Amino acid sequence: MLIDQFPAIVVAAPLVVAALCAIIRRETACWLLALVVAFLSFVGSATMLGQIQEYGEPLSYKMGGWAPPAGIELRVDLLSGYLLVLVSLIASAVLIYGRHSVRSEIKKGLRGLYYAMYLLCMCGLLGIVITGDAFNAFVFMEISSLSMYTLIALGKDRRALAASYQYLIMGTIGATMYVIGVGLLFTITGTLNLVDMADRLGPIMDTPAAIAGMAFVVVGLSLKIALFPLHLWLPNAYAFAPSAVTAFLAATATKVSIYLLMRFIYSVFGxxxxxxxxxxxxxxMVLSLVAIFAGSFSAIFQENVKRMLAYSSVAQIGYITLGIALANATGLTGSLVHIFNHAVMKGALFMLVGGIALQIGTVRLSDMAGVGKVMPLTMFGFVLGGFSMLGVPGTVGFVSKWYLAIGALENGWWWVVALLMLSSLLVLAYMGRVIEVAFFRERPEGAAALKEAPKSMVMTAWVFILACIYLGFDTSFTVGVAEQAVDVLMGGAQ
Amino acid sequence: MSDLSLFIIAAILIPAVGAAFVASSGSKPNVREAYTLVTAALLFVVVFLLVPSVMQGARPATEGFDILPGLTVRFVIEPLGMIFAMIASTLWIVNSIYSVGYMRGNNEKNQTIFYTCFAIAIASTMGIAFAGNLFTLFLFYEVLTLSTYPLVTHKGNDDAKAGGRMYLGILLTTSVVFLLPAVIGTYYVAGTGDFTAGGIIPADESPFLISALSVLFIYGIGKAAVMPVHRWLPAAMVAPTPVSALLHAVAVVKAGVFSVVKIIVYVFGIDLFSGSGSTDWVVYAAGFTVLVASIIALGQDNLKRRLAYSTVSQLSYVVLAAAMATPLAIIGAAMHITAHAFGKITLFFAAGSIYTAAHKTEISQLNGIGKRMPFTMAAFTIGALSMIGVPPTAGFLGKWYILSAAMEIQDWFVLFVIFVSTLLNTGYFVPIIYRAFFKTEDVAPSHEHGEAPWPVVLALSLTALGTLSLFLFPEVPLTLAKALVG
Amino acid sequence: MPLLAGDVEGMDMEGLNELAFVLGGVNHWITVFLIMAGLYIIVSRSNMIKKLVGLSIFQTSVYLLYVSPGKIIGGTAPIIIEGAEDQLYSNPLPHVLILTAIVVGVATLALGLALVVRVNEAYGSIEEDEVYSDGDWN
Known part of the structure; x- marks a missing residue:
């Protein structure tokens, strides 16, 4: 059946087309190719997820026909299917969105290569999620990271170069730590297949080598996730990358690493x-809570709006990892739901800010005075996105927070609920700042006339903003899949 | 029943759709105002079509819409919600008439945003009134806060921004930090959030938990303005007068005290609330607010600020009554919500009328104004009498029931509070009336003026008449209030 | 194997065991040394190229970590020879993995150096103190 080949196609297609783009180099052709591939990946991922939901059986693809555990297995279960859909969906949307901003931010000759790198990055992210092999995950991680460093370095500002370098150092340390951990686990189990590794680790989990391996894996992935205090690379990388890259990164990159961390903690180590x-x-848990507060506090004091949203991402990642730490089904569901929800809302916000950047040329808060009046659609979307970040009921942010709070209550941790609620106020503080400047200050005298960003940008962003509200009411997809995926995670463990 | 459930949906959708029409007709002010008035009239009709069956004991409900397992958006009409919806839909019509006169008379900017947000606020008010469970209530409570923020900051200057910050800051903070945990906690403890006669919190829960929940609910509903979370109300005075009327009479503070009463009756249950000593503190907190707010009002020279503190004190009457949690007291609370709505909107309309015609905002400037603006000041007098609780005004009814309830359970503290606060109310309203009618103008006004534009005068006359006729014909709200306690 | 059997009289067994622990794990000690040395250079140097050198050393530790347990002394390449199927051979998997890791390492280094070149063009310096202090990061 064709669908049996989907796991390989979904990953291989972007890889092949990326090479093709690097050869063609013509902007429009590359863009079209990238869009088609990204969209096909999305359709493929959605089909697979549907299939898995229907039959309840994970899809397994044996690379080169070698059966696991000796061969490399591509494995799509509910959890990875969920992430695949997320990544490919965001990738397609950002391609539609990014056409204009890429034109304004990236030099003419480089745009074809930009799309090649973009596809490579997407291929890496999809690969991490889809592979069932620990070392293979490392390779995909490096594919995505290397292309990501390149994409970030394409930013207009020279600080993008420094930020990219910083990320390269930190990211490589993280990936290497991960691979050291995998090496130790491989030495004592003799396998790299995650399912097989979990089986063989069971009886020898409390040996020093296994524990050391676990420590390396967790720390290495935490670096990739930007879990506080390993988040230092993130704000600069997000702030100075091209707008489209930021939107893509913020919505997918850290999420995929979180996925891998969940896999290891719940499925492999058990x-x-x-x-x-x-x-x-x-x-x-402690780090998550510190991340939530430290990230939000830092966000309040940023002048650069993209950097502000980046610090907010540090905080939001804290919510996701908090769910992992709650370690019950409800909390973990909240965590998984928030992965999707945060991707949607933060993606939308970065897209809107990208539109503003395109029109006024900067992302400094002080330059945004009065944009609410000349770009009402953009800023109104920003307000709704802010509501979602705040967790207003009827938006996705509320759904995640609800699950996290109930999860904390199930553990009897009232104080965590209290902290969760308090942290929302910080969101109000930093989002409110932007909204006040945009709506209550006048445009400076003699400022150039402004209009809304190009339709493709505003519309894509608005699709996501509307999704924030729609998914806040109809949670059957996010919560439905997340709950089943939690069964996969918890079930594999008990 | 299905017809009635359609009416419920209609009551929420009509203002929402109206908002869309208003927003789309910004370039034609006359069409826009027509849309507002037609929407308001439609809503009024729909709401009043529901009244007879609710009075006969029906409890129309809609199908639930599941957001998460166990978390549902659902609407049920019970008597208190019916009263609230009636108040809001009636006063919206009057307020719209008034707004037209006021906004045009003062040449306000951005009127389209104003009317749009106003309609959204009314839609969320309907959502609050008909909410069938805690989550639905919370959902629309937040929408109401957010949709009124642009109204409060309508002037767009630094004062408006500061006022808006205070408004949004306090209301959102309290709702997120206290109310949301209370809602989550209730769902967790009771397993449901559906408003059920007799309450849903198990009576055998620990007194500490019940106490904690009551603290979270009372202070979480910042719109009820129990001290010290009342600061947003005076801060929001920067808004145009129709907005103040919306805040003080039609929607916002009413949504606050309505939620408090509803939660005491349907979540805690009056037996639990009056029986367990762990919630007695509410009576004292509310009583304290009644007195302190009245004393502060006494010292305000700005007319709108004095009215604002008067509102803070009057709201705590309702909370006080609800916290006594006897059937008589609950009836008193419901009646007082109604009476205060009509009285306070009259007072605000009068204040706005004075501002529009004479450009005066301070009480010390009002000498002799009663001769220039007889209708306005007559209406003001009726409103003030209702606040004090003098017959033949609606305010008397609410106070009567609250007093009877306090007598019945011999709560000397409540009696003392009502006695002293009545004196204080008299103290801060009567001098205004005295100045207006019995003093002569000490300085000639900068310009000759008579009454405000006719829509303004019409609106405030209507609400003043409403205040009087509620005393004479209180059957409908009274029947509903009695049905509330079974 | 009398040395480790523990039955030779008069020998300081404890000392010998320690010696075996130290010497037997010599490749692991080197791995640990490389990890620490690499990380130390990354943390302590401000020169961007030196940092990359540190990063490379850090990554090199991985190669040793993987290859050393895969290698069997006296083992040959895992090629099936007619008539000698029971030949002792080294585990090929770690070697292959490390080939991949080396490629990744080279790619990272190349990209890092390219970035440093660009940083040098843009800032006129490759000292981190100067690059990062330059301008307002906010």
Missing amino acids: FGFAIEQTLIPEVI
């Missing part, structure tokens, strides 16, 4: 060990 017998949940 709930019974990693959660119950180690300090991992406690440590992650």
Whole structure:
């Protein structure tokens, strides 16, 4: 059946087309090719997810016909299917969105290569999610990271170069830590297949080598996730990358690493060990809460709006990892739902800010005075996105927070609920700042006339903004899949 | 029943759709105002078509719409919600007439945004009134806060911005930090958030938990303005007068006290609330607010600020009554919501009328104004009498029931509060009336003026008449209020 | 294997075991040393190229970590020879993995150096103190 080939096609197609784009180099052709591939990946991922939901069986693809555990297995279950849909969806949308901003931000000769890199990055991210092999995940991680460093360095500002370098150092340390951990686990189990590794680790989980391996994997992935205090690369990378890249990165890159972390903690190391017998949940919980507050506080004091949203991402990642640390089905559901929800809302916000950047040429808050009056559609979208970040009921932000709060209550942690609610206020503080400047200040005298950003940008962003509201009411997709995916995670553990 | 459930949906959708029409007709002011008035009239009709069956004991409900398992958006009409919806839909018509006169008379900018947000606020008010469970209530409560923010900051200057910050800051903070945990906690403890006669919180829960929930609810509903979360109300005085009327009479503060009463009756249940000693503190907090706010009002020279503090104190009457949680007291609370709505809107209309015609905002400037603006000041007098609780005004009814309730359970603290606050009310309203009618103008006004534009005068005369006729014909709200306590 | 059997009289067994631990794991010690040395250089140097050197050393530790348990002393390449199927051979998988890792390492280094060249063009310096202090990051 054709669908059996989908896992390979979804990853291989972007890879091949990326090479093709690098050869063609013509902007429009590359853009079209990239769009087609990204969209096909999305359709493929959605089909696979539908298939899995229907039959309840994960799809497994044996690379080169070698059966796992010896061969490399591409494995799509509910959880990875969910992430695949997310990544490919965002990738397609950002391509539509980014056409104009790429034109204004990237030099003419480089645009074809930009799309090649973009596809490569997408291929890497999809690969991490789809592979069932620990080392293969490392390779895909590096594919996505290397292309990401390049994409960030394409930013107009020279600080993009420094930010990219900073990310390269931190990202490589993280990936190498991960691969050291995998090496230790491989040495004691003799396998790289995640499912097989989980089986073989079971009886020897409390040996020093296994624990050391686990520590390396968790720390390495935390760097990739930008879990506080390993987040230092993130604000600069997001702030100075081209707008389209930021939107794509913010919505997908860290999410995929979080996926891998969940896989390792719950499926490979196992709930019974990693959660119950180690300090991992406690440590992650403390760091998550610190991330939520430190990230939001830092966001309040940013002058650069993209950097502000980046710090907010640090905080939002804290919400997601908090769900991992709650270590019950409700909390984990909240975490998974928030992965999707945060991608949608932060993607939308970065898209809108990208539109403003395109029109006024900067993303400094002080330059945004009065844009609310000349770009009402953009700023109104920003307001709605802000509501969602705040967790106003009827938006996606509320759904995630609800699950996290109930999850915390199930553990009897009232104080976590209290902190969660308090943290929303910080969101109000930093989003409110932007909204006040945009609506209550006058445009400076003699400022150039402004109009809305190009339709393709505003419309794409608005589709996501509307999704924030729609998914806040109809949660059957996000919560439905997340709940089943949690069964996969928790079930694999018990 | 299905017809009635359609009416419920219609009551929420009509203002929302109206908002869309208003927004789309910004370039033609006359068409825009026509849309507002037609929408208001339609809503009024729809709401009043629901009244007879609710009075006969029906409880129309819509199908639930599941957001998450166990978390549903659902509308049910019970008597208190019916009263609230009636108040809001009636006063919206009057307020729209008044707005037309006021906004044009003062040449306000951005009127389209004003009317649009106003209609959205009314839609969310209907949502609050008909909410069938805590989550739905919370949802529309937040929408109301957010949709009124552009109204409060309508002037767009620094004062408006500061006022808006205070408004949004306090209302959102309290709702997110206290109310949301209370809602989550209730769902967690009771397993449901559906408003059920007799309450849903299990009576055998620990007193500490019940106490904690009551604190979270009372202070979480910042719109009820129990001290110290009342600061947003005076801060929001920067808004144009029709907005103040919306805040004080039609929607916002009413939504606050309405929610408090509804939660005490349907979430805690009056038996639990009056029986367990763990919630007694509410009576004292409310009583304290009544007195302190009245004393502050006494010292305000700005007319709107004095009215604002008067509102703070009057709202706590309702909370006080609800917290006594006896059947008589609950009836008193419901009646007082109604009476205060009509009285306070009259007072605000009068204040706005004075501002429009004479450009005066301070009480000390009002000497002799009663001769120039007889209708306005007569209406003001009726409103003030209702606040004090003198017959033949509606305010008397609410106070009567609250007093009877306090007598019945011999709560000397409540009696003392009502007695002293009545004196204070008299103290801060009567001098205004005295100045207006019995003093002569000390300086000639900068320009000759008579009454405000006719829509303004018409609106305030209507609400003043409403205040009087509610005393004479209180059957409808009274029947509903009695149905509320079974 | 009398040395480790523990039955030779008069020998300081404890010392010998320690010696075996130290010497037997010598490749692991080198791995640890490379990890620490690499990280130290990354943290302590401000010159961007030196940092990349540190990064490379850090990555090199991985190669050793993977290859050393795969190698069997006396083992040959895993090629099936007629009549000698039971030949002792080294595990090929770690070697292959490390080939990939080396490629990744080279690519990272190349990209890093390219970035440094661009940073030098843009800032006129490759000292981190100067690059990052330049301008307002906010």
